[in-house]
Amino acid sequence: MNMNKQTPPVLTLDSVDVSYGDHRVVKQVSLHLENGQVGCLLGPSGCGKSTLLRAIAGFESVTNGTIALHGKTVSSQSKQVPPELRNIGMVFQDIALFPHLTVAENIAFGIQSLGSERRLERVKELLQLVGLEHTSDRYPSSLSGGQQQRIALARALAPKPSLLLMDEPFSGLDATLKETLVPDIRRILVKENITAIVVTHDQLEAFAIADKVAVMNEGCLEQYSAPFELYHLPETRFVADFIGQGDFLSAEILNDQQINTELGILDITESHNFPINAKVDVLVRPDDVLHDDDSNFFGLIISKQFRGTYFQYQVELTNGQKLLCLASSHHNHALGERIGIKLDLDHIILFEPNN
Numbered sequence: 001m002n003m004n005k006q007t008p009p010v011l012t013l014d015s016v017d018v019s020y021g022d023h024r025v026v027k028q029v030s031l032h033l034e035n036g037q038v039g040c041l042l043g044p045s046g047c048g049k050s051t052l053l054r055a056i057a058g059f060e061s062v063t064n065g066t067i068a069l070h071g072k073t074v075s076s077q078s079k080q081v082p083p084e085l086r087n088i089g090m091v092f093q094d095i096a097l098f099p100h101l102t103v104a105e106n107i108a109f110g111i112q113s114l115g116s117e118r119r120l121e122r123v124k125e126l127l128q129l130v131g132l133e134h135t136s137d138r139y140p141s142s143l144s145g146g147q148q149q150r151i152a153l154a155r156a157l158a159p160k161p162s163l164l165l166m167d168e169p170f171s172g173l174d175a176t177l178k179e180t181l182v183p184d185i186r187r188i189l190v191k192e193n194i195t196a197i198v199v200t201h202d203q204l205e206a207f208a209i210a211d212k213v214a215v216m217n218e219g220c221l222e223q224y225s226a227p228f229e230l231y232h233l234p235e236t237r238f239v240a241d242f243i244g245q246g247d248f249l250s251a252e253i254l255n256d257q258q259i260n261t262e263l264g265i266l267d268i269t270e271s272h273n274f275p276i277n278a279k280v281d282v283l284v285r286p287d288d289v290l291h292d293d294d295s296n297f298f299g300l301i302i303s304k305q306f307r308g309t310y311f312q313y314q315v316e317l318t319n320g321q322k323l324l325c326l327a328s329s330h331h332n333h334a335l336g337e338r339i340g341i342k343l344d345l346d347h348i349i350l351f352e353p354n355n
């Protein structure tokens with residue numbers, strides 16, 4: 001028998017609303033996180049990510065719905081378990097290590113209740129986990145930003161929280177450092193089977209760290225999916241637009257199986273509710289538009305960017321629509337040139353046209 005089936009998720013949000021006065025900032029958000037999963041709240045500035053994280057931590061109360069940890073309600077309109085009783089660890093953007101304590105003392109801060117021998121052991125374990133054993137007696141100011149963030153993670157993990165919350169943990173760090181630190185932190189979380197939620201406005205960061213990403217827009221949850229699905233199978237126009245690059249190509253539903261576009265007839269791959277003859281928009285990613293000298297369809301190059309291994313062209317179709325198109329870096333065409341293009345879409349994702 002699979003016991004996991006009966007275990008409630010580590011975190012369950014059910015129709016959660018959070019308001020500041022009469023400003024409703026989080027609206028009807030429902031999602032859950034299983035043991036060992038890393039989730040991410042992603043969205044533009046002001047969409048309510050931090051507020052939702054603070055509600056999960058217990059620093060804000062909910063105005064509707066419930067938050068449950070391991071199946072037990074910790075927030076509802078009639079109940080508010082205080083943050084210190086939720087067994088949640090937190091890591092923030094502004095690191096906030098204690099400057100007057102050594103690295104080891106910082107990590108030991110939240111586990112004073114352990115006996116000194118056990119405490120030392122745990123600190124050593126955590127320093128090994130984050131790969132910073134040699135910094136034990138140093139002060140935070142002598143560490144780099146990335147090292148400090150690893151120590152902040154070790155400190156948050158010390159009391160073995162059942163859920164770890166990270167609010168923009170990488171946003172103060174430079175891009176090169178992030179490239180190694182983000183996958184490194186993911187490896188640590190996965191190795192330790194930590195259930196975590198990371199808040200970010202950076203989709204590449206979200207893709208690099210999370211199993212599931214919750215895309216938020218003006219307080220609402222637009223989609224909660226694995227990164228691959230968010231990119232290839234967006235459920236709303238907002239997600240299609242927000243995640244990755246892409247254009248919307250006008251089309252018309254021809255019959256049950258096909259749509260007609262400026263670049264030919266395409267076979268429908270995903271279910272939809274549009275009637276025959278309906279005008280629709282098809283999501284087209286740059287890698288769905290291929291340069292092909294043998295194609296009967298053409299685009300006029302109106303901008304180009306050399307990206308080393310490939311060119312990204314923006315082409316204009318005869319009906320005036322513009323699409324991004326990738327071509328191998330050997331295909332160096334000039335602005336104003338007409339090039340052959342063809343569509344190569346695995347998923348035909350249709351949306352109501354934007355008027």
Ligand SMILES: Nc1ncnc2c1ncn2[C@@H]1O[C@H](COP(=O)(O)OP(=O)(O)OP(=O)(O)O)[C@@H](O)[C@H]1O
Pocket residue numbers: 020025043044045046047048049050051052201
């Ligand atoms: N303490 C507060 N009191 C009143 N309004 C607040 C408070 N904190 C946030 N807000 C408002 O709630 C909305 C959501 O803010 P929140 O910080 O949750 O968004 P966010 O998605 O985390 O944004 P960012 O990425 O910029 O931090 C914003 O309109 C913000 O102005």
